[in-house]
Amino acid sequence: MEVFACPECNGEVEKKKNFFSCMLCKKKYKIKDGVPFFYEKEAYLAEMEEKQLNEILRNLKKNSMDDFLKYLEKTNKKWFEYMTDNTRGNVAYVLSPKKYDKVLDLGCGYGKVSFELARIFKQVYSLDITIDKLFLINELTKKLKTENIYPLRANAMELPFKKDSFDAITIIGVLEWVPEFNEGKPKDIQLEFLKRMRDILTPGGEVVIGIENRIGLQYFMGWPDHNNLIGTTLMPRFLANAYSKARGRGKYRAYTYTIKGYEKLLKKAGFKHIRFYSPLRSYRYPSYIFDLKTGNTLKYFIKKVFLPKSKKERYMRRMVDFVPSIFLKYMSPHFLIVARK
Ligand SMILES: C[S@@+](CC[C@H](N)C(=O)[O-])C[C@H]1O[C@@H](n2cnc3c(N)ncnc32)[C@H](O)[C@@H]1O
Ligand SMILES: [Zn+2]
Numbered sequence: 001m002e003v004f005a006c007p008e009c010n011g012e013v014e015k016k017k018n019f020f021s022c023m024l025c026k027k028k029y030k031i032k033d034g035v036p037f038f039y040e041k042e043a044y045l046a047e048m049e050e051k052q053l054n055e056i057l058r059n060l061k062k063n064s065m066d067d068f069l070k071y072l073e074k075t076n077k078k079w080f081e082y083m084t085d086n087t088r089g090n091v092a093y094v095l096s097p098k099k100y101d102k103v104l105d106l107g108c109g110y111g112k113v114s115f116e117l118a119r120i121f122k123q124v125y126s127l128d129i130t131i132d133k134l135f136l137i138n139e140l141t142k143k144l145k146t147e148n149i150y151p152l153r154a155n156a157m158e159l160p161f162k163k164d165s166f167d168a169i170t171i172i173g174v175l176e177w178v179p180e181f182n183e184g185k186p187k188d189i190q191l192e193f194l195k196r197m198r199d200i201l202t203p204g205g206e207v208v209i210g211i212e213n214r215i216g217l218q219y220f221m222g223w224p225d226h227n228n229l230i231g232t233t234l235m236p237r238f239l240a241n242a243y244s245k246a247r248g249r250g251k252y253r254a255y256t257y258t259i260k261g262y263e264k265l266l267k268k269a270g271f272k273h274i275r276f277y278s279p280l281r282s283y284r285y286p287s288y289i290f291d292l293k294t295g296n297t298l299k300y301f302i303k304k305v306f307l308p309k310s311k312k313e314r315y316m317r318r319m320v321d322f323v324p325s326i327f328l329k330y331m332s333p334h335f336l337i338v339a340r341k
Contacts (some may be wrong), residue, residue, distance in 0.1 A: 003165040038160035089116020098204035107174030111137035172210035194269035210283030216333040226254035271339035278332035295329025
């Protein structure tokens with residue numbers, strides 16, 4: 001595993017039977033059921049309760065893949081779609097790194113993107129902080145006989161990698177969450193995180209970031225933000241913070257930005273060749289990926305090419321009429337952002 005290094009001191013690590021050992025600071029990192037743990041504190045971030053995720057994992061372990069999917073289809077339609085829709089992996093197609101050797105899926109969640117990346121890259125490192133998701137991926141790699149996916153537990157701000165390790169990094173629905181488990185000003189943490197992403201990329205390597213647009217059309221239509229409150233992205237940060245605390249949702253830390261904001265942040269982190277795409281239906285389901293270089297025709301695309309699947313999406317398509325064509329690209333609900341080292 002030549003990509004790994006000690007998250008504490010960046011020293012060389014040696015793989016033993018059940019752990020990694022740092023040759024410099026002597027720290028040990030357990031390997032549990034084949035998953036290395038480079039982070040030991042508690043952290044759970046998932047759209048479902050831990051109990052439910054455990055139940056899904058138990059079911060996967062004891063059943064065939066077909067029976068598992070039948071079970072998901074019956075008990076949890078949303079998760080069935082999330083685990084089976086191959087368009088989720090389309091994020092890989094906006095990347096054009098120099099090599100397709102090693103990719104890091106950072107904040108990989110249940111691993112759908114990782115499995116799509118595994119068809120294109122030689123080795124996929126699937127990193128998350130939430131333990132059970134990694135065990136789920138581990139189990140799926142066995143069931144699907146995918147041998148080039150390596151799940152591992154780590155914190156995005158304490159990475160167990162050597163410099164210049166990855167040809168590409170996918171960061172889908174994660175950048176906004178990084179301040180959540182780390183102390184400091186959210187923007188400073190996000191900037192530091194992006195600098196570290198750049199460090200572990202090979203020269204000419206690329207990141208792709210899937211994330212919401214702070215001034216996305218959806219927020220003008222009253223859709224809630226990450227803290228489940230309406231309107232917070234459109235407020236100045238200090239006001240969003242006060243409002244979030246007053247409503248009992250804690251501090252406002254899941255920062256998103258505008259095109260300008262992301263561009264500034266990425267440039268500050270040392271990235272070049274920054275490109276923006278509008279993923280439709282969303283960055284989670286990028287069934288269509290529209291290049292915002294030709295953003296003035298996004299309106300036509302949404303009206304004439306994009307096929308909405310839900311009530312919400314149909315409503316969004318109608319709202320597009322109220323935005324002048326030249327502004328629409330700045331209000332794309334989500335972005336896929338590609339940037340190069
Ligand atoms: C919204 S999910 C996205 C999952 C996946 N990328 C996908 O598109 O399906 C965000 C993921 O980031 C992980 N995450 C959040 N903060 C993290 C951190 N500091 N270090 C590592 N993973 C983190 C969460 O556990 C969660 O699985
Ligand atoms: Zn060390």
